[in-house]
Each structure stands twice: as structure tokens, then as C-alpha cells.
Amino acid sequence: MNIYEEQCLEQKLDEITSHIGHLILDIILTSVKMAAREYQTYGDWEDSRRDVTSNRNDPF
Helix, strand or coil, X not given: CCHHHHHHHHXXXXXXXXXXXXXXXXXHHHHHHXXXXXXXXXXXXXXXXXHHHHHHCCCC
């Protein structure tokens, strides 16, 4: 390879590395958002379940 081709290759590899880094960060962000949403949903379900079970002990 000549010097120009090596420089072009290096630039392309840098660009690919940058895009892969952004992709990985997007995947991590999406996973964290999904986990937070599931945690909130579970918390809401747990609260409503607690309300129902506490009303069962109420004789009236």
C-alpha cells in the first residue's frame, strides 16, 4: 500500500471505531431506559397489589 491508501484506511478505521462507540452507547442507554421503565411498572403493580391485599383484611 502506498502512503495515501494507508492514510485513507486509517481515517476509515477511525470513523468505524467512532460509529461503533456511538452504537454501543445507544444500546446501553436503551437498556437502562428499558430497565427503569420495567422497574417503575413493577413498582406500580406492587403498589396496586398492596392496596388490594390490605383491603381484603378489612371486614367492611
